[in-house]
Amino acid sequence: MEIGKINTLKVLRETDIAYLLTDGESEVFLHKKEAKKPYLDNEELEVFLYTDNQGRITASTAIPFIQLDEVKRLEVVGIRHRYGVFLNIGIVKDLLLSLDDLPEDLNKWPQVGDFVFVKMIVKHDKLFAHIIGRKQLTDYFPDKEPLLENQVVNANVMYLLEHGLVCFTESFHEIFVHRNNFRKKYRIGETVNPKIIKQSSIDEYTATLIEQKEIMLEKDALFILNYLEEHSGIMPYTDKTSPEIISEIFHMSKSSFKRAIGSLYKAKKIKLDKEKTILNK
Incomplete structure (x- = not known):
C-alpha cells in the first residue's frame, strides 16, 4: 500500500461502520460514508489512501485533484x-x-x-x-501555448522577490512583474491580471499590473512637473483652465490634466492656488 496514490484493494469483510480492505498483507478501513455502494467480500476497489487526523491510513473512493509527487x-x-x-x-x-x-x-x-x-x-x-522552486514549477509543464504581447491573463502570485513578484497562470506560464510595474503589496496565492509586456525567455514572460490609465497618468504628471521646473516652479494653469488652453500647452485632455494635477497634489509635489499651480521646493 502507498499513501497519496490510488491503490487496488480487496474487500476483506464488512463491519458496522466500515469496510475492511486489504492488499494481502496490510489492512485499511473504508468508512461507509465513503462507499459508493454496498460491496461484497473479495470485491476489488480503486481507492485513494491518506492518513486521517489520528495518523491512521484510511481509504477514499473519491479521486483527488492531486496525487503523490504531482x-x-x-x-x-x-x-x-x-x-x-x-x-x-x-x-x-x-x-x-x-x-x-x-x-x-x-x-x-x-x-x-x-x-x-x-x-x-x-x-x-x-x-x-x-x-x-519556480523553475521546477515551470519544468513540470513544458508544453504551453505561447502568450501574446498586451494579452491580459488570469494568474496567481507564487513568489515574492526583492525586485518583484512571480505569478503563474492555470496553464503554468511563468510571469515576472518588476516592482516598478505594480503599486500595492501582494500575497502568495492572490489572483492577479497581469498584462504581458514581452516574452523574456522560452518559459518566462514579463508583465505589468499597472492599468493603462495609471501609466498615462504617470506620464502626464511627469510632463507637468517638467513644465513647472522649466518655468521657475509656477504656472498660471489650474484645474479651472479651459480645455483649449490645456490642449495647446500640455497636449492632453482636460480630464487627463486634472488627474495628473490631483496625483501631484496627493504626492505633495505641488500647491494649488485659485489662479496658479506652484511647485513645492
Missing part, C-alpha cells in the same frame, strides 16, 4: 496560523501547506479563496503540500 493548482479553504493553510483536494480531508513553506509575515500568507501551485509529498508518514 504538481497542481489548489484552492485555499482554511487557515490555522499554528499549522499553515489547508487546500481542497477533493476528498474529506484537506491537504496542509505547512507554515514551514510560508513567509513569517502573515500578511503574505494565502487567504481563503486564493490558489497556490504545490506538490504533494510525504513527510513523517503524512501527506503535505509543498511549494517547489
Whole structure:
C-alpha cells in the first residue's frame, strides 16, 4: 500500500461502520460514508489512501485533484496560523501547506479563496503540500501555448522577490512583474491580471499590473512637473483652465490634466492656488 496514490484493494469483510480492505498483507478501513455502494467480500476497489487526523491510513473512493509527487493548482479553504493553510483536494480531508513553506509575515500568507501551485509529498508518514522552486514549477509543464504581447491573463502570485513578484497562470506560464510595474503589496496565492509586456525567455514572460490609465497618468504628471521646473516652479494653469488652453500647452485632455494635477497634489509635489499651480521646493 502507498499513501497519496490510488491503490487496488480487496474487500476483506464488512463491519458496522466500515469496510475492511486489504492488499494481502496490510489492512485499511473504508468508512461507509465513503462507499459508493454496498460491496461484497473479495470485491476489488480503486481507492485513494491518506492518513486521517489520528495518523491512521484510511481509504477514499473519491479521486483527488492531486496525487503523490504531482504538481497542481489548489484552492485555499482554511487557515490555522499554528499549522499553515489547508487546500481542497477533493476528498474529506484537506491537504496542509505547512507554515514551514510560508513567509513569517502573515500578511503574505494565502487567504481563503486564493490558489497556490504545490506538490504533494510525504513527510513523517503524512501527506503535505509543498511549494517547489519556480523553475521546477515551470519544468513540470513544458508544453504551453505561447502568450501574446498586451494579452491580459488570469494568474496567481507564487513568489515574492526583492525586485518583484512571480505569478503563474492555470496553464503554468511563468510571469515576472518588476516592482516598478505594480503599486500595492501582494500575497502568495492572490489572483492577479497581469498584462504581458514581452516574452523574456522560452518559459518566462514579463508583465505589468499597472492599468493603462495609471501609466498615462504617470506620464502626464511627469510632463507637468517638467513644465513647472522649466518655468521657475509656477504656472498660471489650474484645474479651472479651459480645455483649449490645456490642449495647446500640455497636449492632453482636460480630464487627463486634472488627474495628473490631483496625483501631484496627493504626492505633495505641488500647491494649488485659485489662479496658479506652484511647485513645492
